[in-house]
Amino acid sequence: MSGHPQIELPRTAGVVVVGAGVSGCSVAREIVKYTPDVVILEKESDVADATTKANNAEVHSGIGEKYGTLKQKLNVRGNALYDEFVKDLDIAFERQGLLLVFTPRTLPENVTSRLPAGVVEFLLSRVIPRLVMHSARRKGIPGQRMLSRDEILRMEPHVTRDAVAGVFDPTYGLVSPYKLTIALAENCVANGARVFLDTEVTDIRVERGAVRSVVTNRGEIETPLVINAAGLFADEVADMAGAGGFRIHPRKGASLLFDRELTYNYVKSSVSEFKMFRKGLSKGGGAMPTAEGNLQLGPTAIEVEDKYDTSISAEEIQEIFERFYTLLPDFPRNAMISSFSGVRAPTEEEDFVIGASDTARGFVNVAGIQSPGLASAPAIAEMVLGIVQGLGVPTEPRTDYNPRRNAPPKFIDLSHEERDRLIAKDPRYGRIICRCEYITEGEVVDAIHSIIPARTMDAVKRRTRVGMGRCQGGFCGYRLAAILAGELGIPVTEVTKDGGGSWMFAGETKSLIRQRAVAEDSEAGR
Amino acid sequence: MKREHSYTCINCPLSCSLELVEEDGEVVEVRGNDCKTGAKYAVQEFTDPRRVVTTTVTVRGGALPLLPVRSTATIPKERVKDAVAQLAGIVVDAPVSNGQLITSDILGTGVDVISSRDLPRKADGED
């Protein structure tokens, strides 16, 4: 069981990847096609447990990226490669498309208020959409088309009636960022790579200008090749090797999720109100259906000091409501079931930093992967493969590499006969643990014992969706904790929500009274 | 020396705020009540406030780890915490039947504590 923290680190490895987010796992899988001697180190208690898990799931087309930047080029290339990228991973990827809507708010108020209405109409219905399409063509993005107001409203009936025109970008898609990362990591391990969770890199030894080893909180691994995909901490890891020179400045983003039943098909593609001269450094987000069909609104973009600041403020929630209220005036506010937030890891230059270090041979940075990191993943992997093949990774693909990874069975998607067969094999597939999403105990146990084992409540949640429904864990909480405790052979008081000190239970029911009685006795000097 | 004590009446939705005046332990008057029941309540709460005790006790070999129990009558309010602490140390063996005596004369109050339900033994083959 590769992810098990008790398993000893190897003493040497051909390649060490630092960080098991979507970037690290994409790069690792690409390399594993050529050599199995790859070790992935992750300081959290699960893969995809930091920036990746809070990603919006958008596989952008590249339309929103500044022309000529590395991220723009890799985005367009990555988007084109996506179907091939995910085809053997047994995960859902769909190109719902992105609908950019041009409304009176597309131009700043101080511009529209000074121009005659006819001119504004002309700009919004003809000029600006054409500019957007031209920009997209220039970046090599295929297939956009202009839409009239009627076409928009036919396509997306909930869009505001004051929409003037639109541009539809068909290559844009959605994929679950953590399901993708888990699938990539599982495929790596199935093909001989190893993943070590709860393992934090504390130093990189460089001797005579070449990488020698990686030092972690659990031991040292000798290696000539280190891929720095450490996300928010990529600057700190790069500094360890003397291969830095960039600074990550964290930017958090929050999104809101709505009840799937009440918002199913509320929008069929992603919808965004196009704003010229947008303030801030994000693409403005959108209203999109998640991979499971819930409506999602967001994300925000707020600079923060603390790399761990995933808090969501009342103002952010309000901001999201206000932003989307103008685009989708009747979206059901009361149907909100959850919010999530993560911290992006951009550099100050706002572009990817991908390249081999000059000062530490064998150290490759894959850093500053902000949006469109998810869309760019196949292209980043392709680019890094080229780099590492010049640093010792074989150029001949392995004959024993199997690209196929199968997702575990999902009870709710099976036929009655298939379900009965599963239950006959193991009755735990007949016990529903998550009543909102209809997840069975059998699936939970599968997740706990999977190739990248789930050892926390959230890790199980990411693999099975337990706790993601309308009751948000109210029904399943203690059940899930009890199953984790049983399967891991630990007391239920050691079960955590997401590793670290995130304990779920303070103790057994009578233990606190006894502790209090003992404390009171000793206080009274008895 | 006259002293005042405040109580909130629990007998009806009016929830009157009651003031009871006593002198050296003797009730002088009750104010704020809308009816006689409220006055009686204030007097009771001053002279002898009593509560039903409900809690759980640990079970060995049962279908569930805990058994809900209740006192058969009220006990003095200031003894409730001690009663619960004492019951926290009790372990009973399954099966337990509804109304089964768990402890008699809890803390010398003359009040028994009984089981609130049937609790069968754990089914064979379960962990």
Added chain:
Amino acid sequence: MKAIRRPDCAVIGAGPAGLGAALAAGRAGLKDVVLIERDIELGGILPQCIHDGFGSIVFKEVLTGPQYAQRYIDEVEKADIEVMLNTMVLDLAPDRKITAVSPEQGMVELEPRSVILAMGCRERSRHQVMIPGYRPAGVITAGAAQRDINIEGLMPGRNVVILGSGDIGLVMARRFILEGASVEGVYEIMDHPGGLTRNVVQCLQDFDCPLHLSHTVTFIHGRRRVEGVTVAHVDEDLRPIKESERYVPCDTLVLSVGLIPENELSRKAGVVLDPVTAGPFVDERMETMAEGIFACGNVVNVFDLVDYVTRSAEVAGEGAAEYVLQGRKREAPIRVVPGRNVKYVVPQFVSDFSRDIDFYFRVEHPERAVTARILAGADAVSSKKHKMVRPPEMLKSNMKAAAFDGAERAGGPKVDRVTVEVVSRET
């Protein structure tokens, strides 16, 4: 192919509502009643409500939740009702077809002649009340905490803050304290408690646990585990006043912020829901607008007295039996509307006035010295005085059989609605 069961009645949920309905259906003549329950035992929410206060109307005794449940469980075991435990209903179709699953039976299909919905309700979550901050371990709803402490044998935390002063929050304050945890306080956004005064006194005052009215939690601190909460005073519009913010260290935030009738299956069956109650529209037999599908208990609207749940369940059970045995057809139903100071009334329709009908309703705001009246058209057919009415305390009024017809016969115009209203007696 597995055999499809075709019982006279399938009851979904075996809490007090389902237990009462199944028994009533059997007593009213249905021979083949199936009771479907997803949990490991019967009783619904009652086994975890270990405090007393149940049954003063139905049994004229003050029982604990488990004791109340045991009465019905004993009867169900004696009656000829088939019980399916550990069985989750996955789908309910408009034609009443049920698809369920259990570890013992695998996939189960039923085509019952009638269905009684008794799924109860779920708790509102932290996100639905939009509490900002982090999302650490240690944020738990009061009912889930109650299950942990009273059934599973686990303490959710040691140093607790409770948001919401409904009865569940109040009862849990006492429970946490008695089991050795400390409760820093109960915070309530309204300017009055949400639960019974009895609970404010016996769960908070008895233990010197402070109740902070007009307060809310504005931020949850702690990345992995709750480390504290920020609380603040709110203004008349219930908006937090920033200057009043105060940090309260704690490791657990317990939420008692509302119950939502659990009508997912009802929606799947095409049962029309009343947006005010969040439960199905029902008539005086507790039949929903979908023929042959009845509903009772908290799935219809959140009751506070289990005794009323039982009463509504008995009506539903009898209604289902009548439907199956006599093929009762509904006549043009008349709408029941909430009148002055009434937030909602259940049932929302009446087809048949030939029997006594109980109406359950809640007021919008507290009021003293009132009369609760039921009007048929403009005529009062029932009237009851109350010294005080409050939203947290559900009211029940009874309309006698034929009272409605009497109003019609009085020579007035044809009556097209029933109104339940609360009028002031103060001039």
